[in-house]
Amino acid sequence: MIRQAAEGAGRIALSYFRQAPQVWMKTGNSPVTEADLAADKYLKDMLLTARPDYGWISEETQDERAASPRERFFVVDPIDGTRAFIEGADVWCVSVAVIEDGRPVAGVLDCPARSEIIMATPGGGATQNGAAIHVQAQHLPxxxxxxxxxxxxxxxxxxxxxxxxxxxxxxxxxxxxxxxxxxxxxxxxxxxxxxxxxxxxxxxxxxxxxxxxxxxxxxxxxxxxxxxxxxxxxxxxxxxxxxxxxxxxxxxxxxxx
The missing domain is CATH 3.40.190.80 (D-Maltodextrin-Binding Protein; domain 2)
Incomplete structure (x- = not known):
């Protein structure tokens, strides 16, 4: 489910990419674009419709976790790397996770400008576009x-x-x-x-x-x-x-x- 949601949000964000989206500055001089807001709305509607008992933590939504503590939360960044997105660089992604008891139990990064989907579940390994990925042997430097x-x-x-x-x-x-x-x-x-x-x-x-x-x-x-x-x-x-x-x-x- 969260993969489908991330991919859908990625398509929305990609439709704004390099199209001069409207940009606003948030508190702390952090930018947000109309693409962030559109992708966030899509994710919230899709995910909370499917799991209305889950909490919601997102960069672009007022944080209500203290007022509404839950056993599980969706944790979402509709565009991680907004500055790169604004500049037209392709290194940005939609990040969606489910957390339970303080730890992630599912995670997806959809990187539509690079045609990459990176995901993991506990004990299921990590994959990119379906192929297993691993840290590599380390060599100096x-x-x-x-x-x-x-x-x-x-x-x-x-x-x-x-x-x-x-x-x-x-x-x-x-x-x-x-x-x-x-x-x-x-x-x-x-x-x-x-x-x-x-x-x-x-x-x-x-x-x-x-x-x-x-x-x-x-x-x-x-x-x-x-x-x-x-x-x-x-x-x-x-x-x-x-x-x-x-x-x-x-x-x-x-x-x-």
Whole structure:
């Protein structure tokens, strides 16, 4: 069901792509386009009609999780990588996940401008267009992505072991790149949200990697009891194996803000 929903939203978003869609700026100087809103409406109508007992968490919808706690939530970003979408770059995707008890139990990234559908279920592995994907064996220099301002502050012993890859605005897609072995790992700056991460987290986990907080613990999604209503995540690392350990070490010794 969520694959069909993501594909439908992807077709809607693609119909606006490179067509100069209307753009507005949200609080925090984050852009939203008419394509985001159209895809979000489609997803909400389709998914909640099918599962009216599920909660709803989306970048483009008022957050009501504290007022309406549920056992399961749909977690949606109708266009992850809106800035790239506006610029006409093809690295953006529709991200749809189902979370239960704080963890994703289904995840789909539909990337229509690249004709890619990346998805996973727990224990079912991760796939792209039906073919299994996995993290890759790591060789020096490790291909690592992340915000340039942070990468430049990393200790020299770590910088000498990596190749800094070009930045990809879509966080979900960047994590999927780790899952299929395009890159070995990525740093994630603080302030990411559930909708940026939930689907990609499951995809990477099923591909043999992990997304973890700076303390090495897995993420919890759909929180409803934060003291200040701030559901954003802190600094994160997405990788596998020894590189994961090394990245966590440098996050611990580097001010990541």
């Amino acid at each position: 490790y291909k690592v992505a992340g915000p340039s301002a942070f990468i430049k502050r990393l200790p020299e012993h770590f910088l000498s072991s990596i190749e800094h890859m070009p930045y990809v605005a879509s966080l979900a897609y960047r994590i999927a790149m780790v899952a299929r072995g395009d890159i070995a790992g990525t740093f994630v700056r603080p302030s990411s949200h559930d909708w940026d991460l939930a689907a990609a987290d499951l995809i990477l986990s099923e591909a043999g990697g992990r997304v973890v907080a700076a303390d090495g613990k897995p993420l919890t999604y759909g929180l409803t009891d934060t003291s200040n209503g701030d559901y954003r995540h802190g600094a994160l690392v997405a990788a596998s194996g020894l590189l994961m350990d090394n990245m966590l070490d440098v996050v611990a010794e580097t001010a990541f803000g």
